[in-house]
Amino acid sequence: MKKKYLILLVIPLFFLASCTKQTQAVDGSQAGNFFVNQFVFEDAQEDFYTHFLDGENLAIALQSVSGNITNNFFNDLNSSMSIDEQSKDELINLMLVQMKKHTQFNTLIYATQQEGQKRVAYQIFGLDYIHLVNQVGKQMKEEVLTNQALNNDSQILLDLFMDKLKANIQTLEASETPIITEIYFEIIEGKWQILPNQEQVIRNMYFSFLTGQADEEALNQALMNVIEQINEQMTAAIEEGTIEALPSAYAQ
Numbered sequence: 454m455k456k457k458y459l460i461l462l463v464i465p466l467f468f469l470a471s472c473t474k475q476t477q478a479v480d481g482s483q484a485g486n487f488f489v490n491q492f493v494f495e496d497a498q499e500d501f502y503t504h505f506l507d508g509e510n511l512a513i514a515l516q517s518v519s520g521n522i523t524n525n526f527f528n529d530l531n532s533s534m535s536i537d538e539q540s541k542d543e544l545i546n547l548m549l550v551q552m553k554k555h556t557q558f559n560t561l562i563y564a565t566q567q568e569g570q571k572r573v574a575y576q577i578f579g580l581d582y583i584h585l586v587n588q589v590g591k592q593m594k595e596e597v598l599t600n601q602a603l604n605n606d607s608q609i610l611l612d613l614f615m616d617k618l619k620a621n622i623q624t625l626e627a628s629e630t631p632i633i634t635e636i637y638f639e640i641i642e643g644k645w646q647i648l649p650n651q652e653q654v655i656r657n658m659y660f661s662f663l664t665g666q667a668d669e670e671a672l673n674q675a676l677m678n679v680i681e682q683i684n685e686q687m688t689a690a691i692e693e694g695t696i697e698a699l700p701s702a703y704a705q
Contacts, residue, residue: 478643479504481562481571485638488647489560489575492519492655493662494553506644519659523549526663540615547622548663552580555627556662570639570648575658579665581628583675589617590683598690628665634658 479487479500487504490497492515502508527541536544556579563572593614597603603610634657637648647655657668666672 478640479645481573481638481640481645482560484640484645485560485562485571485573485575485636488573488636488638488645489558489658491515493556493558493659504645506641506646511647515655518656522656522659523663526660534611534614536611536615543619544622547619548580548625551622551625552662555625556580557627558662565637567639569641570637572635572637574633574635576631576633577658577661578627578629578631579662580625582625582664582666582672583679584628585618585621585625586676587679587683588621589614590679592617592621594683594686594690597687630665632661632665632667634661634667 484504487497487500491501491512495516498512501512505511523545527545530536530544531538531541556577558578559576561574561576563574564570565572593610596613596617597610603613634654636651636654636658638645639648640646660669660672661667664672666675
């Protein structure tokens with residue numbers, strides 16, 4: 454009987470110990486990695502929930518931010534090219550697949566003057582969107598040069614453009630030129646949190662993974678340079694009589 458009573462006493466003690474065991478806090482480097490893996494790649498849910506303050510709600514907020522950035526990015530394309538919603542959604546899915554498959558990042562951790570705070574520097578190798586635009590532009594120019602009939606129908610040109618865009622997205626890889634950004638974190642009672650007033654930095658981080666550019670201004674400038682080069686080549690071909698001028702609906 455004594456043995457039975459002893460077992461009955463020990464079992465609750467083991468159960469109590471397991472319930473009161475606290476999760477061990479991770480260091481700044483791990484926290485910085487968990488943040489990106491959840492925000493960008495969406496594959497660190499358990500770690501993120503465990504080690505970030507109010508991790509579940511924070512993950513939902515970050516997902517809203519990333520979705521907003523992606524939709525706005527492709528809405529701009531939709532407004533300029535008049536593509537339908539189905540095609541836009543297909544482009545989004547293709548880009549996100551490539552982003553999660555090919556982009557990479559490195560982290561460096563720096564201490565700050567405030568105890569418990571860490572400055573995490575990220576080296577981001579995002580998708581080479583400028584290369585994508587350049588490739589599609591070159592391929593469209595070659596198509597127009599070899600098939601004069603394309604000049605007579607802007608819809609055919611648009612359909613061809615979409616086909617080229619989708620095909621090239623599926624082979625798109627990461628840029629070899631890194632983007633550097635920094636985010637500040639703080640640990641309180643074993644849980645990490647993002648310090649306030651960093652909303653734009655966080656948005657730009659996701660944008661860098663998606664486009665390989667630091668922000669929208671940098672992307673617009675890079676796009677202008679590529680488009681200007683393509684337009685100059687097309688103008689020269691028209692002046693030389695190699696091709697006829699494009700339909701005005703497409704040129705706009």
